Amino acid sequence: MLRIENLEKRYQTGDLALNSVNLEVPKGQVMALIGPSGAGKSTLIRCVNRLVEPTAGKVFLGDIELAHLGASDLRRARSRMGMIFQEYALVERLSVMENVLSGRLGYVGFWRSFLRKFPQSDIDEAFNLLTRVGLDHMANKRADELSGGQRQRVGICRALIQNPDLLLVDEPTASLDPKTSRQIMRLICELCEERQLAAIINIHDVLLAQMFARRIVGLQLGNIVYDGPPEGLSPEVLTQIYGEEDWEATIEAAKDLDEDEAEAELVEAVDNVITKPGSTT
Amino acid sequence: MNQTASTRIWKRPPFIKSPILRWGLWFGVAIYLALAFGTMEIDWARAAEGVTRGKRFIMAFFPPDFSSRWDSIQDGILESMWMTITSTVIGIMLSVPVGLGAARNLSYRPVYLFCRGILAVSRTFPEIILAIFFVKLFGFGPFAGFLALSVGTIGFYGKLLAEDIEDMDPVQAEAIKSVGAGWLQWLNYAVQPQVMPRMIGLGIYRLDINFRESAVVGIVGGGGIGATLLTSFDRYEFDSAAAILMVIIGIVMVMEYSSGYIRRWVQ
Amino acid sequence: MPTQKIAGSRIWHRRTTAKQFAVWLGWLTGIAIFVYCWRLISEKTIWFFVTDAPKQAVDMAERMVPPKWSYMEVLWAPIWDTINIATLGTMIAIVIAVPVAFCAARNTTPSVHFVRPAALFIIVSSRSINSLIWALMLVTLIGPGILAGVIAIGLRSIGFCAKLLYEAIEEIDHSQVEAVIATGATRSQQLSFGIVPQIMPAFAGISVFRWDINIRESTVLGLVGAGGIGLQLDSSISTLAWTQVSLILLVILATVIVSEWVSAKIRHAII
Numbered sequence: 009m010l011r012i013e014n015l016e017k018r019y020q021t022g023d024l025a026l027n028s029v030n031l032e033v034p035k036g037q038v039m040a041l042i043g044p045s046g047a048g049k050s051t052l053i054r055c056v057n058r059l060v061e062p063t064a065g066k067v068f069l070g071d072i073e074l075a076h077l078g079a080s081d082l083r084r085a086r087s088r089m090g091m092i093f094q095e096y097a098l099v100e101r102l103s104v105m106e107n108v109l110s111g112r113l114g115y116v117g118f119w120r121s122f123l124r125k126f127p128q129s130d131i132d133e134a135f136n137l138l139t140r141v142g143l144d145h146m147a148n149k150r151a152d153e154l155s156g157g158q159r160q161r162v163g164i165c166r167a168l169i170q171n172p173d174l175l176l177v178d179e180p181t182a183s184l185d186p187k188t189s190r191q192i193m194r195l196i197c198e199l200c201e202e203r204q205l206a207a208i209i210n211i212h213d214v215l216l217a218q219m220f221a222r223r224i225v226g227l228q229l230g231n232i233v234y235d236g237p238p239e240g241l242s243p244e245v246l247t248q249i250y251g252e253e254d255w256e257a258t259i260e261a262a263k264d265l266d267e268d269e270a271e272a273e274l275v276e277a278v279d280n281v282i283t284k285p286g287s288t289t
Numbered sequence: 290m291n292q293t294a295s296t297r298i299w300k301r302p303p304f305i306k307s308p309i310l311r312w313g314l315w316f317g318v319a320i321y322l323a324l325a326f327g328t329m330e331i332d333w334a335r336a337a338e339g340v341t342r343g344k345r346f347i348m349a350f351f352p353p354d355f356s357s358r359w360d361s362i363q364d365g366i367l368e369s370m371w372m373t374i375t376s377t378v379i380g381i382m383l384s385v386p387v388g389l390g391a392a393r394n395l396s397y398r399p400v401y402l403f404c405r406g407i408l409a410v411s412r413t414f415p416e417i418i419l420a421i422f423f424v425k426l427f428g429f430g431p432f433a434g435f436l437a438l439s440v441g442t443i444g445f446y447g448k449l450l451a452e453d454i455e456d457m458d459p460v461q462a463e464a465i466k467s468v469g470a471g472w473l474q475w476l477n478y479a480v481q482p483q484v485m486p487r488m489i490g491l492g493i494y495r496l497d498i499n500f501r502e503s504a505v506v507g508i509v510g511g512g513g514i515g516a517t518l519l520t521s522f523d524r525y526e527f528d529s530a531a532a533i534l535m536v537i538i539g540i541v542m543v544m545e546y547s548s549g550y551i552r553r554w555v556q
Numbered sequence: 557m558p559t560q561k562i563a564g565s566r567i568w569h570r571r572t573t574a575k576q577f578a579v580w581l582g583w584l585t586g587i588a589i590f591v592y593c594w595r596l597i598s599e600k601t602i603w604f605f606v607t608d609a610p611k612q613a614v615d616m617a618e619r620m621v622p623p624k625w626s627y628m629e630v631l632w633a634p635i636w637d638t639i640n641i642a643t644l645g646t647m648i649a650i651v652i653a654v655p656v657a658f659c660a661a662r663n664t665t666p667s668v669h670f671v672r673p674a675a676l677f678i679i680v681s682s683r684s685i686n687s688l689i690w691a692l693m694l695v696t697l698i699g700p701g702i703l704a705g706v707i708a709i710g711l712r713s714i715g716f717c718a719k720l721l722y723e724a725i726e727e728i729d730h731s732q733v734e735a736v737i738a739t740g741a742t743r744s745q746q747l748s749f750g751i752v753p754q755i756m757p758a759f760a761g762i763s764v765f766r767w768d769i770n771i772r773e774s775t776v777l778g779l780v781g782a783g784g785i786g787l788q789l790d791s792s793i794s795t796l797a798w799t800q801v802s803l804i805l806l807v808i809l810a811t812v813i814v815s816e817w818v819s820a821k822i823r824h825a826i827i
């Protein structure tokens with residue numbers, strides 16, 4: 009679905025953020041991109057939908073080459089890629105519904121979007137998605153009235169209503185507490201599964217990456233240094249990605265994950281009985 | 290801070306550290322004041338006369354005379370209001386494209402420089418000077434005043450709009466870009482919600498400023514209450530002047546009160 | 557609610573019907589008012605002059621170049637006067653604005669019911685009257701000249717400075733004042749140790765900011781006889797000496813730019 013060839017990005021400041029990266033993500037695969045801060049994870053994602061202009065290399069979405077598209081073709085290509093941000097990036101003064109519907113902007117004309125007269129099918133889909141993430145009762149709240157976890161759910165809805173082929177996810181959990189982080193990651197992975205989406209998830213938390221992704225790519229100073237299943241993340245590999253550290257504990261924890269998982273779900277189930285769904289996070 | 294043998298003396302450290310600079314500054318201020326007062330030509334006898342006139346003027350407020358010039362007061366105030374409203378509306382409408390072009394994060398370099406140029410020029414000259422020229426070009430009457438106030442509004446509002454756009458949250462703007470929105474859609478969904486509340490507040494503030502300014506463009510023939518005020522001062526009709534001033538203050542107070550209310554409402 | 561359920565599928569509107577109606581009504585009223593005002597203005601306008609204006613403008617511009625540089629000799633004194641009007645006026649304003657501001661701020665006023673309203677009234681009346689109108693008034697009272705200009709600038713600036721200052725006073729960090737109170741300080745000690753240090757930067761910033769505005773405003777006070785370069789502007793325009801007018805405009809431009817630069821520098825140094 010996504011193929012990246014020799015992608016290079018050098019910022020104007022001179023930093024070489026990506027050094028000839030080659031990567032392929034097939035349909036339906038959720039790939040976690042790990043690496044220390046400054047490794048170039050965000051740059052990679054942003055070069056794909058060209059929020060950052062790559063300096064060299066090619067990016068193919070299906071069989072369309074993205075790196076050299078003109079403005080209107082780029083717009084059409086962007087509407088096929090959903091993006092989820094670390095700080096949620098909701099437009100705070102718009103309502104939840106408007107935020108979700110803004111995901112359809114690439115598909116409707118200016119006047120329709122200006123008058124907020126979206127096709128009924130879009131509105132139905134928006135309600136479906138909001139119901140799916142447990143927020144349909146919040147549709148007319150303003151985005152800045154929501155908690156962090158709720159905002160990220162709205163961000164997910166906005167990305168999915170684009171009906172994308174590819175999901176670009178940049179540190180979705182970095183601003184959330186551990187429990188909400190897991191819920192959000194699970195939600196993203198389930199939705200990718202349901203819709204057979206390819207996804208790149210940037211994440212600095214190795215545990216979460218191992219827990220949810222079947223494929224892990226390690227980035228270090230703009231170079232791919234690991235590409236394989238989560239089980240392959242040995243202390244040597246992690247040292248190579250992140251530098252010297254005691255990794256045994258992390259790996260042990262990863263093995264216990266399944267138990268944690270069950271426990272978290274139990275806690276959540278109890279919460280849901282006590283309070284309304286969706287208002288727990 | 291200095292230290293003697295037995296006790297330590299503490300003095301507040303002065304704001305300007307270097308004593309030469311500090312004393313030099315005081316000295317400079319003293320010289321400036323001496324020069325300024327020395328070169329000021331004041332006719333003290335005439336100024337002293339002001340005391341009795343001032344008394345008369347203040348007495349004129351109790352009560353002010355609304356009736357004898359009521360027709361021209363009413364005309365002038367209404368004209369001021371029309372000018373205020375039209376110039377605020379037109380000025381803001383014109384300043385939106387200029388402001389968008391003058392926001393660095395949104396426009397191209399040549400457009401940016403051009404728009405910043407427009408803003409700088411329209412901000413430099415006080416409305417009253419603009420009014421003088423517009424009166425020369427377009428003749429006496431409210432149209433000249435309307436133009437002067439509109440130009441002033443463009444400079445004021447366009448600059449603040451551009452700054453507000455430059456200060457907006459880039460992440461929200463990027464998010465709307467990343468869904469494939471067009472430029473106008475992007476303005477409508479990402480920029481407008483972020484800048485709108487403050488810009489509405491500033492628009493009302495500008496309405497307020499334009500009303501105050503509309504009271505003076507009349508002095509040079511630009512229409513509005515200013516002409517009436519000038520006449521009543523020229524004829525030493527202090528009680529009519531007092532009435533006009535009270536009307537102005539009253540309207541400004543009403544506007545200020547309601548603008549605070551509206552600003553809280555749009556937040 | 558903006559969401560309704562109709563035949564199984566949920567309809568969403570940005571606003572409820574009533575709200576949407578209110579919005580339309582608001583727009584309609586606004587446009588009606590604007591059109592009404594515009595018609596009244598256009599009735600009082602001689603449109604022939606307006607259509608003729610571009611030609612006039614070109615004509616005027618032609619007569620303005622080149623500026624009469626030799627006239628500069630006459631202008632130095634008015635420039636000096638203009639700066640003095642702004643500076644001395646600002647000083648007077650600050651001296652009066654400080655006590656007014658302390659009386660107007662909720663947390664320092666001696667009496668919320670008597671002193672505060674009086675202080676607020678001073679602020680409002682000073683602010684609602686343009687400095688040119690203050691000048692007009694003072695020229696009638698104490699005669700034309702710089703003195704009228706200085707006082708006019710002073711009177712106009714009191715309200716501005718006092719308003720910004722009292723807002724700064726009301727926004728201070730109260731816990732610092734409480735710490736001073738806790739030491740058993742008297743009211744004046746509370747002022748000088750708890751409040752003054754906190755508002756000092758705001759105070760300096762406000763003064764410089766107002767001085768900058770006052771330079772601008774004092775360039776036009778001469779139009780009503782209150783001294784400064786406006787006098788020359790007025791007489792040059794009335795004698796149709798356009799080459800002098802253009803020089804004066806350039807001088808005003810330069811003065812404004814320099815004062816903006818100076819105030820930016822000073823503010824930078826203080827804060």
Ligand SMILES: Nc1ncnc2c1ncn2[C@@H]1O[C@H](COP(=O)(O)OP(=O)(O)O)[C@@H](O)[C@H]1O
Nearest residue numbers: 019021023025044045046047048049050051052
């Ligand atoms: N806008 C920018 N301008 C200049 N350099 C940047 C910019 N954004 C990122 N960089 C540099 O690129 C490198 C990679 O950054 P980034 O992609 O944000 O890493 P990550 O998301 O993995 O933390 C860093 O060295 C950073 O300093």
Ligand SMILES: [Mg+2]
Nearest residue numbers: 049050051179
């Ligand atoms: Mg990053």
